[in-house]
Amino acid sequence: MSVITRFSPSPTGLLHIGGARTALFNWLFAQHHGGKYLLRIEDTDRKRSTQEAIDAIIDGLNWLGLEADQPPVFQSQNLQRHSEVANNLLNAGKAYYCYCSPEELTVMREKARAAGSTRLYDGTWRDRDTADAPNDIKPVVRFKAPLDDETVIQDLVQGSVTVANSQLDDMILLRADGSPTYMLSVVVDDHDMGITHAIRGDDHLTNAFRQSQLFQAIGWTPPEYAHIPLIHGPDGTKLSKRHGALGIQAYQEMGYLPEALLNYLMRLGWSHGDDEIISLEQAIKWFEIQDVGRGAARIDFDKLSSVNSHYIREASDQTLANLIQEPIAERIQKPFDTEMSQRLVMAMPGLKSRAKTIPELIETSLFYFYLRPLEINEKATKSLDNEARNRLGRLSELLSELSPWSEEAINEAVHKFAENEDIKLGKIAQPFRAALTGTTVSPGIFEVAMVLGQEETISRLKDVMTN
RNA sequence: GACCCCAUCGUCUAGAGGCCUAGGACACCGGCCUUUCACGCCGGCAACACGGGUUCAAAUCCCGUUGGGGUCGCCA
Numbered sequence: 001m002s003v004i005t006r007f008s009p010s011p012t013g014l015l016h017i018g019g020a021r022t023a024l025f026n027w028l029f030a031q032h033h034g035g036k037y038l039l040r041i042e043d044t045d046r047k048r049s050t051q052e053a054i055d056a057i058i059d060g061l062n063w064l065g066l067e068a069d070q071p072p073v074f075q076s077q078n079l080q081r082h083s084e085v086a087n088n089l090l091n092a093g094k095a096y097y098c099y100c101s102p103e104e105l106t107v108m109r110e111k112a113r114a115a116g117s118t119r120l121y122d123g124t125w126r127d128r129d130t131a132d133a134p135n136d137i138k139p140v141v142r143f144k145a146p147l148d149d150e151t152v153i154q155d156l157v158q159g160s161v162t163v164a165n166s167q168l169d170d171m172i173l174l175r176a177d178g179s180p181t182y183m184l185s186v187v188v189d190d191h192d193m194g195i196t197h198a199i200r201g202d203d204h205l206t207n208a209f210r211q212s213q214l215f216q217a218i219g220w221t222p223p224e225y226a227h228i229p230l231i232h233g234p235d236g237t238k239l240s241k242r243h244g245a246l247g248i249q250a251y252q253e254m255g256y257l258p259e260a261l262l263n264y265l266m267r268l269g270w271s272h273g274d275d276e277i278i279s280l281e282q283a284i285k286w287f288e289i290q291d292v293g294r295g296a297a298r299i300d301f302d303k304l305s306s307v308n309s310h311y312i313r314e315a316s317d318q319t320l321a322n323l324i325q326e327p328i329a330e331r332i333q334k335p336f337d338t339e340m341s342q343r344l345v346m347a348m349p350g351l352k353s354r355a356k357t358i359p360e361l362i363e364t365s366l367f368y369f370y371l372r373p374l375e376i377n378e379k380a381t382k383s384l385d386n387e388a389r390n391r392l393g394r395l396s397e398l399l400s401e402l403s404p405w406s407e408e409a410i411n412e413a414v415h416k417f418a419e420n421e422d423i424k425l426g427k428i429a430q431p432f433r434a435a436l437t438g439t440t441v442s443p444g445i446f447e448v449a450m451v452l453g454q455e456e457t458i459s460r461l462k463d464v465m466t467n
Numbered sequence: 468g469a470c471c472c473c474a475u476c477g478u479c480u481a482g483a484g485g486c487c488u489a490g491g492a493c494a495c496c497g498g499c500c501u502u503u504c505a506c507g508c509c510g511g512c513a514a515c516a517c518g519g520g521u522u523c524a525a526a527u528c529c530c531g532u533u534g535g536g537g538u539c540g541c542c543a
Contacts, residue, residue, distance in 0.1 A: 113468070115469090118538090119469095161472075168470095172540090181543090206470075206471060236536090273491085276479090296472095296474095306492085306494085353506050418502095430502065441504045444503090
């Protein structure tokens with residue numbers, strides 16, 4: 001039997017980092033087994049589901065490259081089928097009508113809780129004659145859950161998990177308005193979609209018991225379950241808006257590369273020995289659900305950044321240039337022309353090894369495109385005393401005659417210059433950097449000069465001399 | 468509160484009874500490299516929650532304690 005997995009978010013909010021990881025694990029598992037990975041939008045709560053959320057989820061998934069193998073399934077379109085299954089259960093005597101009013105249930109719940117019970121519904125209508133039914137109450141349909149024995153889930157991650165059936169009450173299958181509940185819909189859709197493995201968050205573990213019972217009652221085989229631990233915030237508490245319960249596009253905006261986020265996410269809970277940098281191809285080969293840990297993991301932005309900087313360094317100069325060209329143009333208020341594009345690509349090797357995020361990459365590349373005269377920051381100004389300016393003057397004369405204009409040639413020329421002036425290289429390199437970049441921190445200054453070109457370099461030198 | 472799950476350096480983790488005086492990565496601290504900042508390289512700090520068993524031997528198995536998390540809706 002071929003593997004089919006699914007990621008089934010409810011479109012009531014953004015695709016957060018935990019959801020992204022769940023999707024990733026489902027995707028990896030399916031890929032590893034040569035199966036299929038499907039997307040099911042659980043939009044049966046029509047009040048809370050929004051089109052924006054649906055778009056955000058699908059966009060986020062696409063950005064990460066976790067495309068489903070089939071068009072998404074919208075749960076709301078299977079409602080009829082779901083109630084049909086409930087009605088069959090009703091006919092078979094495995095479900096029943098319950099006429100309790102919401103008020104009655106509230107009282108019942110409070111009583112049960114006070115008594116320390118997990119069975120919040122006491123089964124009032126389980127065996128009661130429907131002839132007793134009040135006329136003013138529309139009934140819900142409840143599942144006649146087994147009272148004795150226990151339900152056991154062989155979870156692929158958590159191992160064998162057992163609960164006494166006496167702990168579980170009769171869940172609602174169909175609401176008073178006839179609409180199916182989540183528990184029912186999940187079971188029917190998982191079956192109808194042929195889901196073989198349900199990989200989902202830990203928070204569903206207790207749901208698995210009831211779903212398993214339902215499968216049993218209908219006579220279907222439940223999927224294999226794998227409940228993966230949740231992701232916590234840096235302080236170990238539940239992920240909240242404060243931490244990282246941000247939409248995935250927030251991470252995009254913060255400048256994380258999708259491959260970096262994917263790599264980071266897969267290592268949260270899953271491991272393959274000591275490997276840290278793992279490509280998607282390798283992950284597909286290596287991914288075993290048994291290797292997923294059982295404890296919750298905290299999100300660590302430092303590590304994410306570190307992984308990100310690795311992928312930035314790995315990315316091709318052209319790819320990165322394409323990525324940041326627009327943002328740079330916005331910053332400098334000037335559209336890119338061919339020459340600027342070429343300059344950016346040329347500058348990339350020196351730039352990318354210094355950046356942990358894309359915004360950082362943008363920030364540090366700006367000086368290449370600022371119009372003259374450059375603004376020199378305070379620190380940089382300090383290296384431009386009179387002596388230094390005079391020296392830069394002499395250097396600029398030398399450089400204006402330099403040919404060819406290569407990094408190596410510039411390097412050689414400046415070294416020779418320092419030798420002739422009997423100064424340490426730093427004495428000229430730092431003022432040179434200040435003049436060309438306006439700052440004290442930049443890529444190698446010979447590389448900078450090379451990228452800037454002979455004319456621009458000389459001009460920038462002259463700018464600081466005349467000021 | 469009841470039920471369920473979890474527990475190795477600050478963080479992510481390796482570890483499936485002897486290979487562990489517990490390994491890697493991030494972060495942190497030194498050093499090297501060097502025209503700055505990074506990168507890179509070298510070194511350092513740092514953990515098996517606690518208590519009982521089982522065993523010749525336990526981070527690894529069992530029980531308990533403590534701590535953390537999850538679930539208890541006519542939400543999903």
